[in-house]
Amino acid sequence: xxxxxxxxxxxxxxxxxxxxxxxxxxxxxxxxxxxxxxxxxxxxxxxxxxxxxxxxxxxxxxxxxxxxxxxxxxxxxxxxxxxxxxxxxxxxxxxxxxxxxxxxxxxxxxxxxxxxxxxxxxxxxxxxxxxxxxxxxxxxxxxxxxxxxxxxxxxxxxxxxxxxxxxxxxxxxxxxxxxxxxxxxxxxxxxxxxxxxxxxxxxxxxxxxxxxxxxxxxxxxxxxxxxxxxxxxxxxxxxxxxxxxxxxxxxx
Amino acid sequence: xxxxxxxxxxxxxxxxxxxxxxxxxxxxxxxxxxxxxxxxxxxxxxxxxxxxxxxxxxxxxxxxxxxxxxxxxxxxxxxxxxxxxxxxxxxxxxxxxxxxxxxxxxxxxxxxxxxxxxxxxxxxxxxxxxxxxxxxxxxxxxxxxxxxxxxxxxxxxxxxxxxxxxxxxxxxxxxxxxxxxxxxxxxxxxxxxxxxxxxxxxxxxxxxxxxxxxxxxxxxxxxxxxxxxxxxxxxxxxxxxxxxxxxxxxxxxxxxxxxxxxxxxxxxxxxxxxxxxxxxxxxxxxxxxxxxxxxxxxxxxxxxxxxxxx
Ligand SMILES: Cc1cc2nc3c(=O)[nH]c(=O)nc-3n(C[C@H](O)[C@H](O)[C@H](O)COP(=O)(O)OP(=O)(O)OC[C@H]3O[C@@H](n4cnc5c(N)ncnc54)[C@H](O)[C@@H]3O)c2cc1C
Ligand SMILES: Nc1ncnc2c1ncn2[C@@H]1O[C@H](COP(=O)(O)O)[C@@H](O)[C@H]1O
Numbered sequence: 001x002x003x004x005x006x007x008x009x010x011x012x013x014x015x016x017x018x019x020x021x022x023x024x025x026x027x028x029x030x031x032x033x034x035x036x037x038x039x040x041x042x043x044x045x046x047x048x049x050x051x052x053x054x055x056x057x058x059x060x061x062x063x064x065x066x067x068x069x070x071x072x073x074x075x076x077x078x079x080x081x082x083x084x085x086x087x088x089x090x091x092x093x094x095x096x097x098x099x100x101x102x103x104x105x106x107x108x109x110x111x112x113x114x115x116x117x118x119x120x121x122x123x124x125x126x127x128x129x130x131x132x133x134x135x136x137x138x139x140x141x142x143x144x145x146x147x148x149x150x151x152x153x154x155x156x157x158x159x160x161x162x163x164x165x166x167x168x169x170x171x172x173x174x175x176x177x178x179x180x181x182x183x184x185x186x187x188x189x190x191x192x193x194x195x196x197x198x199x200x201x202x203x204x205x206x207x208x209x210x211x212x213x214x215x216x217x218x219x220x221x222x223x224x225x226x227x228x229x230x231x232x233x234x235x236x237x238x239x240x241x242x243x244x245x246x247x248x249x250x251x252x
Numbered sequence: 253x254x255x256x257x258x259x260x261x262x263x264x265x266x267x268x269x270x271x272x273x274x275x276x277x278x279x280x281x282x283x284x285x286x287x288x289x290x291x292x293x294x295x296x297x298x299x300x301x302x303x304x305x306x307x308x309x310x311x312x313x314x315x316x317x318x319x320x321x322x323x324x325x326x327x328x329x330x331x332x333x334x335x336x337x338x339x340x341x342x343x344x345x346x347x348x349x350x351x352x353x354x355x356x357x358x359x360x361x362x363x364x365x366x367x368x369x370x371x372x373x374x375x376x377x378x379x380x381x382x383x384x385x386x387x388x389x390x391x392x393x394x395x396x397x398x399x400x401x402x403x404x405x406x407x408x409x410x411x412x413x414x415x416x417x418x419x420x421x422x423x424x425x426x427x428x429x430x431x432x433x434x435x436x437x438x439x440x441x442x443x444x445x446x447x448x449x450x451x452x453x454x455x456x457x458x459x460x461x462x463x464x465x466x467x468x469x470x471x472x473x474x475x476x477x478x479x480x481x482x483x484x485x486x487x488x489x490x491x492x493x494x495x496x497x498x499x500x501x502x503x504x505x506x507x508x509x510x511x512x513x514x515x516x517x518x519x520x521x522x523x524x525x526x527x528x529x530x531x532x533x534x535x536x537x538x539x540x541x542x543x544x545x546x547x548x549x550x551x552x553x554x555x556x557x558x559x560x561x562x
Contacts, residue, residue, distance in 0.1 A: 130351035138420035159340040214356035229536040239553030
């Protein structure tokens with residue numbers, strides 16, 4: 001079985017981001033970048049499927065600037081076999097990303113495509129579902145468990161009412177939630193070895209996809225600030241505060 | 253300009269999110285409300301009562317992302333807007349619909365500024381994008397918590413439509429959280445507990461307080477990962493987005509990803525041992541101390557104050 005994992009390089013999730021004062025976006029220069037956390041879970045899931053005898057080859061693909069090589073190397077160090085960087089300096093919309101990934105799926109014909117459920121920069125939560133539409137494959141989003149059963153997979157999904165398990169045939173698209181697994185840290189020898197694994201760098205133009213944005217980002221602003229609060233010294237005062245809030249609520 | 257809203261429903265009842273979505277898009281044009289699923293007669297009847305709905309369309313059959321997306325895409329032609337709440341169903345389904353129609357969706361909308369201009373949060377709510385969508389048609393998901401609900405009292409006609417879309421997916425099991433607390437995403441009061449509770453048993457302190465206040469229960473990812481609370485109680489970037497009038501956060505540090513879920517809360521109360529915790533800094537009111545001492549006292553004090561909503 002062949003597994004394709006799509007990963008994105010994003011501002012590290014521990015960084016407290018800063019909105020540029022001119023409203024053009026979020027400051028990303030000189031900021032620590034790393035693999036989107038959900039993508040790490042997707043790579044780990046591919047590794048675990050492979051270790052259970054279900055993945056002969058794990059291919060990593062990332063779309064972004066040259067520096068995205070870093071996150072591909074991280075995935076190769078975790079154990080993936082080869083990488084593809086689709087190089088572009090443009091900030092692409094999720095629809096364009098999905099169209100590029102659909103081209104890769106057509107070339108590679110993987111049995112399972114794993115993605116993160118969302119990228120923590122744009123928080124879109126689109127690409128897996130869009131790729132499923134474009135490749136006309138079944139999808140299982142927000143996965144917290146993946147089991148290979150016969151010719152298909154059974155995926156437990158995190159949904160608003162709790163969890164649900166669905167069965168889908170292969171080939172399929174799966175997006176990873178955080179409780180799917182605990183991503184491994186690559187040991188140093190694996191990091192060294194990753195550098196000798198194949199990594200194809202391909203210009204985005206090679207894919208012949210129309211990348212023109214459909215939306216215009218007029219501006220990016222910081223969220224509204226909250227007024228400073230106060231503290232109380234006892235549960236009695238707290239109860240009084242809550243009682244007042246509740247009675248105001250009920251008066252409306 | 254006409255709007256197709258896809259309804260959310262669960263266990264044979266219309267979800268509270270739907271009336272809020274209807275209200276959010278009510279200025280955009282006349283609204284048809286689509287209900288997809290099995291045993292949905294009661295849902296359709298409820299849907300017909302929501303003010304602002306012109307017509308309820310009922311598509312009977314098992315609901316799943318691939319089949320639903322095909323059905324919605326097939327119905328999309330006459331509509332300028334195709335909309336659902338940004339709950340787990342809308343998140344799963346609407347990007348698939350959008351890609352089928354070759355459209356770029358605008359998701360997690362928290363403000364409708366005009367017919368083609370929307371606000372959506374990015375970076376876990378630490379920045380807000382103003383997006384303008386020049387496409388011929390618009391696929392939107394709406395954060396229900398950011399809008400008030402449309403009124404009731406309507407009596408829209410109900411039409412059953414043909415649904416022949418087939419799914420490759422088969423539902424094997426639903427693992428539901430049994431709870432009689434209000435819907436987290438639309439609750440007026442939410443009591444949230446963090447990993448500091450220490451066990452599932454201790455987490456019942458949060459549940460007791462929530463019960464007394466008639467509140468929904470929230471949890472941090474750390475508390476869910478530790479097995480103290482079910483996953484559907486998680487609040488934050490990866491969990492539910494809440495906007496209650498009052499959020500009481502107990503033993504929660506206030507990590508960026510948790511704060512992402514509570515930015516819409518009107519008043520925030522924090523109970524924490526650490527005066528430097530980010531959530532304490534952000535709260536309207538904080539009480540510093542040990543939650544295991546404070547919650548039992550608070551339960552007694554609320555009784556004394558005569559407060560009872562359960
Ligand atoms: C990609 C990503 C997505 C995430 N999504 C989410 C999400 O959706 N929601 C979410 O919540 N988290 C999310 N997280 C996790 C988040 O980063 C934090 O780890 C988590 O919110 C911390 O939970 P906590 O506040 O319960 O625990 P901690 O951060 O450990 O805080 C515990 C708090 O309890 C206090 N405390 C301890 N003992 C007591 C006591 N006896 N009495 C009173 N106070 C006490 C401490 O002072 C501390 O402030 C995500 C992380 C990542 C990387
Ligand atoms: N530029 C990219 N390169 C590779 N994969 C991506 C890219 N953008 C998004 N993805 C994948 O799609 C998932 C969801 O992203 P999003 O829809 O942007 O929230 C991510 O977790 C990745 O797996």
